[in-house]
Amino acid sequence: MVNNNDKMTRRSLLKGAAAVTGAAAGSGVITGFPTIWAQNIKDIKITHIGQSYSTIKNIQEQANKDLGFTIEMQTVDLTTQMNRMLTQPKTIDLADVGNTSLRYFRGKNIVQPVTAKEYKWWDKTVPLFRDGTYPNGQKASLQGFAPIKSQYYTDAKGTDYSMTPTEWLVGVPLYYNADTLGVRPDLVGNVKIDSWARLLDPAFKGKVALQDGVNVGVPDAAMALEANGDVKYVDKGNMTKAEIDQTIAKLIEYKKAGQFRSFWTNFDQSVQLMASGEVVLQSMWSPAVTEVRTRGIACTFQALKEGHRGWYIMMLAMSHLEGLKRECAIEYMNWYNSGWAGAFISRQGFYNTIPENVKPFMTPNEYAYWYEGKPATENVLNPFGKVMEKTGAVRDGGALWDRMGNIGIWNTLMDEDRYLVRRWQDFIAA
Amino acid sequence: MRDTGQRRPRSFYFLLALFVVYMAFLYGPMLCVFILSFQGPTGGMSFPMVGVSLHWFEVLFGGAGGQGVGDMHNSFVRSMRMAAIVAALTMMIAVSAGMAYRRKFPGSDFVFYASIASIVMPGIFVGFGIALAFNLLGLEVQWFSSGIGAQLTWSLPFGLLIMFIILGRFNPSYEEAATDLGATSWQRFREVILPIILPGVIGIFMAGFTSSYEESARTSLNVGTGNTMPMEITGLLTSATSPVLFAVGTVTTLFSFALVIATLLITIGIAKRRQMRLSAH
Amino acid sequence: MTPSPRMASWLQVAPMALILFCLVLVPLALIITVSFMDYGFAEVIPELLWENYLDIFTSSLTLQLYAQTFKFVAIVWAVTFLLGFTIAYYLVFHVRSGAARAICFAACAIPFWTSGPIRMVSWVPLLGREGLVNKALLGMGLIAEPLSWLLYSEFSVVIVYINVLTLAMLGPIANSMSKIDHSLIHAARDQGATEWQIIRLVIFPLIKPGIAIGSIFIITAVMGDSFIVKQMSGGQINTAVGAITTELNAFQYPPAAAKSVVMLVIVIALVASILRLVDIRKELAK
Numbered sequence: 001m002v003n004n005n006d007k008m009t010r011r012s013l014l015k016g017a018a019a020v021t022g023a024a025a026g027s028g029v030i031t032g033f034p035t036i037w038a039q040n041i042k043d044i045k046i047t048h049i050g051q052s053y054s055t056i057k058n059i060q061e062q063a064n065k066d067l068g069f070t071i072e073m074q075t076v077d078l079t080t081q082m083n084r085m086l087t088q089p090k091t092i093d094l095a096d097v098g099n100t101s102l103r104y105f106r107g108k109n110i111v112q113p114v115t116a117k118e119y120k121w122w123d124k125t126v127p128l129f130r131d132g133t134y135p136n137g138q139k140a141s142l143q144g145f146a147p148i149k150s151q152y153y154t155d156a157k158g159t160d161y162s163m164t165p166t167e168w169l170v171g172v173p174l175y176y177n178a179d180t181l182g183v184r185p186d187l188v189g190n191v192k193i194d195s196w197a198r199l200l201d202p203a204f205k206g207k208v209a210l211q212d213g214v215n216v217g218v219p220d221a222a223m224a225l226e227a228n229g230d231v232k233y234v235d236k237g238n239m240t241k242a243e244i245d246q247t248i249a250k251l252i253e254y255k256k257a258g259q260f261r262s263f264w265t266n267f268d269q270s271v272q273l274m275a276s277g278e279v280v281l282q283s284m285w286s287p288a289v290t291e292v293r294t295r296g297i298a299c300t301f302q303a304l305k306e307g308h309r310g311w312y313i314m315m316l317a318m319s320h321l322e323g324l325k326r327e328c329a330i331e332y333m334n335w336y337n338s339g340w341a342g343a344f345i346s347r348q349g350f351y352n353t354i355p356e357n358v359k360p361f362m363t364p365n366e367y368a369y370w371y372e373g374k375p376a377t378e379n380v381l382n383p384f385g386k387v388m389e390k391t392g393a394v395r396d397g398g399a400l401w402d403r404m405g406n407i408g409i410w411n412t413l414m415d416e417d418r419y420l421v422r423r424w425q426d427f428i429a430a
Numbered sequence: 431m432r433d434t435g436q437r438r439p440r441s442f443y444f445l446l447a448l449f450v451v452y453m454a455f456l457y458g459p460m461l462c463v464f465i466l467s468f469q470g471p472t473g474g475m476s477f478p479m480v481g482v483s484l485h486w487f488e489v490l491f492g493g494a495g496g497q498g499v500g501d502m503h504n505s506f507v508r509s510m511r512m513a514a515i516v517a518a519l520t521m522m523i524a525v526s527a528g529m530a531y532r533r534k535f536p537g538s539d540f541v542f543y544a545s546i547a548s549i550v551m552p553g554i555f556v557g558f559g560i561a562l563a564f565n566l567l568g569l570e571v572q573w574f575s576s577g578i579g580a581q582l583t584w585s586l587p588f589g590l591l592i593m594f595i596i597l598g599r600f601n602p603s604y605e606e607a608a609t610d611l612g613a614t615s616w617q618r619f620r621e622v623i624l625p626i627i628l629p630g631v632i633g634i635f636m637a638g639f640t641s642s643y644e645e646s647a648r649t650s651l652n653v654g655t656g657n658t659m660p661m662e663i664t665g666l667l668t669s670a671t672s673p674v675l676f677a678v679g680t681v682t683t684l685f686s687f688a689l690v691i692a693t694l695l696i697t698i699g700i701a702k703r704r705q706m707r708l709s710a711h
Numbered sequence: 712m713t714p715s716p717r718m719a720s721w722l723q724v725a726p727m728a729l730i731l732f733c734l735v736l737v738p739l740a741l742i743i744t745v746s747f748m749d750y751g752f753a754e755v756i757p758e759l760l761w762e763n764y765l766d767i768f769t770s771s772l773t774l775q776l777y778a779q780t781f782k783f784v785a786i787v788w789a790v791t792f793l794l795g796f797t798i799a800y801y802l803v804f805h806v807r808s809g810a811a812r813a814i815c816f817a818a819c820a821i822p823f824w825t826s827g828p829i830r831m832v833s834w835v836p837l838l839g840r841e842g843l844v845n846k847a848l849l850g851m852g853l854i855a856e857p858l859s860w861l862l863y864s865e866f867s868v869v870i871v872y873i874n875v876l877t878l879a880m881l882g883p884i885a886n887s888m889s890k891i892d893h894s895l896i897h898a899a900r901d902q903g904a905t906e907w908q909i910i911r912l913v914i915f916p917l918i919k920p921g922i923a924i925g926s927i928f929i930i931t932a933v934m935g936d937s938f939i940v941k942q943m944s945g946g947q948i949n950t951a952v953g954a955i956t957t958e959l960n961a962f963q964y965p966p967a968a969a970k971s972v973v974m975l976v977i978v979i980a981l982v983a984s985i986l987r988l989v990d991i992r993k994e995l996a997k
Contacts, residue, residue: 074656074657075657075662076650076657076661076664077664079959079960080650080651080661080664082753082962083558083561083650083651084651086753086962087558087561087562087565087571087651088561088565088570088571088651088654090570091570091571091654103752104752104753104962105753106752108753108754206859209945212941212946213960214961255947260945260947261859261863261945262863262945262946262947263945263946263947264945264946265941265942265946268675268832272832272835276835276836276839276840276841276842277840277841278839278840278841278862413752417752417961418750418963421957421958421961421963422766422966424957425772425776425949425954425957425958426772428946428947428948428949428953428957429772429775429776429779429948429949429954439906441805441906442801442805445797445798445800445801445805446801446805448797448798448801449798449801449802449815452794452798452877453818453819455874456819456822456874456877457822458837458874459822459825459830459833459834459837459874460821460822460825460830460833462833462836462837462843463825463829463830463832463833466833466836522726523726523727523730524727526723526724526726526727527723527724527726527727527728529723530719530720530721530722530723530724531720531724532720533716533717533719533720535716535717535720535721535724536717537721537724537728538720538724541724541727541728541731543979543982543983544728544731544732544735544736545727545731546927546931546978546979546982547735547739547975547979548731548734548735549931549935550931550934550935550974550975550978550979551735551739551742551935551971551975553935554955554956554959555738555742555955555959555967555968555971556734556735556738558738558959558964559737559738559739559741559742560734560738562738562741563737563738563741566741579730579733579734580734582730582734583730583731583734583735586727586730586731590727591924591927591928594924595882595883595886595921595924598886598887598890598920599886599889599890615719640823640824644826644827647938659826660826660827660828663826663828663829664828675829675832676829676833678826678829679825679826679829679830679833680825682824682825682826683821683824683825685824686821686824686825687821687824689824690817690820690821690824694813694814694817697813698810698813
């Protein structure tokens with residue numbers, strides 16, 4: 001542990017901390033933090049804003065225990081967060097932003113890059129984010145806003161994205177996951193759910209739901225339409241005007257035929273829809289599936305042959321950060337991916353970008369279940385301690401790279417977003 | 431028709447039945463929230479009830495492992511503080527403005543329509559407009575400046591409309607009598623008008639309080655750091671899905687209930703005192 | 712020195728006017744300016760663009776949106792008026808004790824102190840396929856299969872509007888009713904009028920200001936709402952304000968601004984025409 005009376009340079013602190021952390025990794029104890037020691041860091045407050053699946057009070061508590069300065073998390077809905085970042089950037093220090101929203105901040109000098117050197121876990125980050133490949137060397141799908149499209153800046157000014165690695169990171173990647181359709185296996189009858197096309201199957205008329213909005217709902221719909229042979233796409237994640245027109249026209253047909261029960265706007269709605277049996281098939285998030293299961297209701301996160309819909313979240317540093325505050329912010333970023341927080345969130349079903357760090361903080365059973373797709377050797381608990389899965393169950397879709405290795409489309413913000421939103425209005429009004 | 435001792439017409443029973451049905455309709459969602467807040471620990475956000483427990487209240491107050499309860503305590507305090515200030519300001523400003531409208535004056539139409547415009551514009555847009563204005567002026571967005579300002583854009587017009595209603599039923603003869611007796615306009619206001627319209631004024635206070643407490647669209651962009659209650663709840667809805675939300679609903683309802691009872695008692699107290707003063711003549 | 716009546720009014724209305732100017736009119740001016748601009752990804756490009764308005768006035772979407780909005784306004788207005796009138800009539804003319812009346816009014820208001828979003832959530836366990844209403848209907852043998860149109864439909868939107876807005880009509884009407892001089896009613900009864908005739912010929916004409924105020928509340932509330940529509944329709948119904956919200960959430964401010972301006976003009980026109988029919992201000996000016 002660092003002697004707090006010594007005045008050390010940042011680099012030597014990092015080196016020392018890394019060594020200590022490495023040694024302690026096996027024991028699952030967090031050491032090596034705080035690595036910055038200064039008289040006045042305890043007066044520093046870092047405001048971290050995000051959605052409720054990443055800014056969780058338990059993580060805040062642990063961070064405040066381990067670090068010498070204060071972390072204040074603020075949980076808001078997506079629109080509020082975006083608005084705050086755009087109109088009141090000085091009121092926040094760090095923000096969790098997903099791939100659908102990153103583009104809004106490009107070239108606006110609202111966020112600043114973090115260098116790969118400052119982020120101590122960069123070399124350990126899964127290759128998907130470092131160069132867009134899987135561990136087996138294959139390139140990940142580029143349909144939609146794939147990680148490699150938004151991980152690097154071309155230069156320190158941060159005005160443009162670079163698809164090849166540079167030293168300026170757009171942000172620290174935190175979580176990612178492969179989403180797919182949630183299913184009520186007990187209510188679908190004998191129909192085998194193996195393709196996105198099932199979403200449009202007349203057998204499920206009035207019993208399917210999609211996430212509302214063009215950034216997730218439309219990619220899901222596109223997967224279904226393509227699988228069903230209704231529309232052909234070049235890049236589902238970046239449609240042309242013609243493709244958009246076809247998509248909307250088809251969707252209106254299905255809507256008028258009564259195919260969709262609802263378009264959910266928040267987590268709670270998606271859980272309610274599934275748990276109550278209002279829908280039997282819908283686009284869903286992993287923690288929602290977990291939550292439905294925790295209530296003792298059968299729900300699977302079904303792997304489909306056309307692949308999953310991928311997404312990721314990055315922590316971005318706001319451009320006004322400088323000096324000691326910036327150092328503390330980076331410190332927090334490093335702490336966040338050092339394992340404790342990552343393990344917590346993994347229990348919701350998300351993957352952390354540094355599985356090595358997460359492993360010591362999970363029980364062998366948990367890690368095997370969530371990351372390796374192995375059958376559970378004992379009950380699996382959700383992050384708050386409730387039983388979510390019984391012994392013997394296997395994670396839907398299997399191991400990390402079975403799922404992440406099969407991405408059909410990434411959540412996206414299309415070039416023709418303007419046109420898409422306009423046409424989406426037509427869809428809702430139909 | 432309100433004479434006591436007269437037999438009630440048949441219409442009374444029909445109307446009573448309708449009233450009861452309306453009450454049931456009105457209270458349906460609230461009762462659902464209330465009942466479901468006692469949901470058992472393994473239950474979800476809809477029926478059936480999986481046992482009955484105080485579990486979710488414990489989570490709300492004890493923060494047992496913080497099952498996505500968020501920062502309820504602080505946001506509650508923040509909301510209360512803002513609501514009290516907004517209610518007081520609304521009361522004073524709306525009463526003053528309402529009194530102005532007893533006469534015709536140039537610009538009265540303009541202010542009136544500005545008020546209507548304020549209510550009609552979507553909250554998010556008013557909120558955004560104010561945040562933008564503050565930004566362009568280089569001012570920082572704070573709860574006590576832009577936050578309260580944004581909420582006033584909602585509560586003041588309603589306050590004004592309520593004043594129209596109150597003053598519409600105000601009998602001017604008391605006021606004329608006071609003038610005949612030589613009262614100044616301030617005396618007239620304080621001794622005659624205000625006591626009579628006081629229940630309505632308290633109504634404006636309560637309306638301002640509630641509207642501030644519930645408001646989120648205009649406020650969310652203008653409150654600076656720190657959530658208000660509605661923002662906290664909306665934030666939770668996007669992920670938390672436990673009956674804690676219902677527990678929150680129940681607790682806040684009971685709180686509001688207490689407020690209303692208090693208001694009622696105060697109003698009745700004032701009415702009684704006036705009754706006594708009048709009968710003492 | 713007592714100020715002239717006009718001066719007095721100006722001074723009294725000054726604080727409100729000032730706040731409205733700074734917090735409503737200035738932002739409105741900004742919004743109008745923005746509505747003529749171009750836009751990129753969450754940024755407004757200060758170049759003149761007519762397209763925002765052009766799109767509004769030439770596309771069928773606008774018609775669809777307003778048709779849907781006015782449909783809701785009409786239905787909600789009609790039902791809240793009937794309900795509000797009837798219940799106000801009951802409370803003012805049939806309930807005999809003042810205390811009971813006050814309690815009834817308070818009772819009408821209490822549900823509104825439960826937070827809006829939370830109440831929205833509770834409609835699902837009531838109206839869903841597995842909800843209480845369906846269970847009751849099935850249990851009573853009135854239907855064979857759960858009704859799915861109870862939720863995520865126009866029906867659920869209207870039901871919630873009525874639930875939330877009846878009070879807004881009830882209040883002003885009750886207030887107008889309580890102003891009515893009882894001697895008028897006694898006189899009518901002495902002349903042999905039936906209850907219905909009294910309602911039609913004495914009460915109704917005298918409460919027009921209350922109806923007008925209530926109508927204003929209802930119209931502005933329904934036309935200005937996007938939350939209830941979205942939640943209760945499951946995102947499947949679009950209205951004028953719904954479209955604005957969708958664009959705001961996509962950070963497309965100029966078209967949202969343009970739509971807001973258009974909507975504002977329409978609502979102001981509606982309110983102005985109501986006020987023309989019934990002069991509320993006559994009640995106040997001396």
